[in-house]
Amino acid sequence: GNSVTQMEGPVTLSEEAFLTINCTYTATGYPSLFWYVQYPGEGLQLLLKATKADDKGSNKGFEATYRKETTSFHLEKGSVQVSDSAVYFCALYTGGFKTIFGAGTRLFVKA
Amino acid sequence: GAVVSQHPSWVICKSGTSVKIECRSLDFQATTMFWYRQFPKQSLMLMATSNEGSKATYEQGVEKDKFLINHASLTLSTLTVTSAHPEDSSFYICSARDVGLAGGGGSTDTQYFGPGTRLTVL
Numbered sequence A: 001g002n003s004v005t006q007m008e009g010p011v012t013l014s015e016e017a018f019l020t021i022n023c024t025y026t027a028t029g030y031p032s033l034f035w036y037v038q039y040p041g042e043g044l045q046l047l048l049k050a051t052k053a054d055d056k057g058s059n060k061g062f063e064a065t066y067r068k069e070t071t072s073f074h075l076e077k078g079s080v081q082v083s084d085s086a087v088y089f090c091a092l093y094t095g096g097f098k099t100i101f102g103a104g105t106r107l108f109v110k111a
Numbered sequence B: 001g002a003v004v005s006q007h008p009s010w011v012i013c014k015s016g017t018s019v020k021i022e023c024r025s026l027d028f029q030a031t032t033m034f035w036y037r038q039f040p041k042q043s044l045m046l047m048a049t050s051n052e053g054s055k056a057t058y059e060q061g062v063e064k065d066k067f068l069i070n071h072a073s074l075t076l077s078t079l080t081v082t083s084a085h086p087e088d089s090s091f092y093i094c095s096a097r098d099v100g101l102a103g104g105g106g107s108t109d110t111q112y113f114g115p116g117t118r119l120t121v122l
Helices: none
Strands: A003-006 A011-014 A019-021 A023-026 A032-038 A044-050 A056-059 A062-065 A075-077 A086-093 A105-110 B004-007 B010-013 B019-025 B032-038 B044-051 B067-073 B076-081 B090-101 B107-113 B117-121
Touching: A003 A086, A011 A019, A019 A105, A023 A032, A023 A086, A032 A062, A044 A062, A044 B107, A086 B107, B004 B090, B010 B019, B019 B032, B019 B090, B019 B117, B032 B067, B032 B076, B044 B067, B076 B090
Parallel strands: A011 A105, B010 B117
Antiparallel strands: A003 A023, A019 A075, A032 A044, A032 A086, A044 A056, A056 A062, A062 A075, A086 A105, B004 B019, B019 B076, B032 B044, B032 B090, B067 B076, B090 B107, B090 B117
16 A cells, blocks of 8 residues: 655754655555645645656755655755744655655754 | 635534534635544544545544534535544644646646644533
8 A cells, every 4th residue: 555654753953954854655656745844733734746756846945856766755955944843744645545644753953 | 826724723612512624625626625633743644535415435443423524515525523522632634636737738636735723622
């Protein structure tokens, strides 16, 4: 079946540090891949997405590349800010069916 | 982009009462909507898939008589938590599936998420 595996958190970084949150997936067919962000007390916001192999999604300084050969979609940011503190969810969607979420990775950024 | 709204954004109720949560797609028609539940510091768990004009499909372990889902129109799905108890306190999130036409004669298939409803049962 389809599944998403994310690195466990929490991840604690100092401001301006480099961020990587690993995400790998298992899926039949050709899923679309997503990163969602959830700030404290709020709902999900779509951060970025990629719909086919080698696509790079980017938004607000975050990037992730759809790697079919390694079935990965790692999230990166070159310089994190305190305001990036949130929970990040990797997810896949095969169209017409439910979105499969990873367990979420909590990020703390210290000033 | 497409917007999905939920109402209310938060609700507090007494044990034994029923609570209705609405999910609306504001600028597209959604034949399929999904209801998720999120426990504190955990991921989202799909509860059910709501199809317009037909019965919802519930995930294993979800009580269909407790969580009533109605998808009466192409822009509205409702989740009613019946006889709520403190253990039903959670964050409920809906999403709506937008299937449309893309440029070049193709089609798009995207899910959009609502902001969530926080339910607290006293």
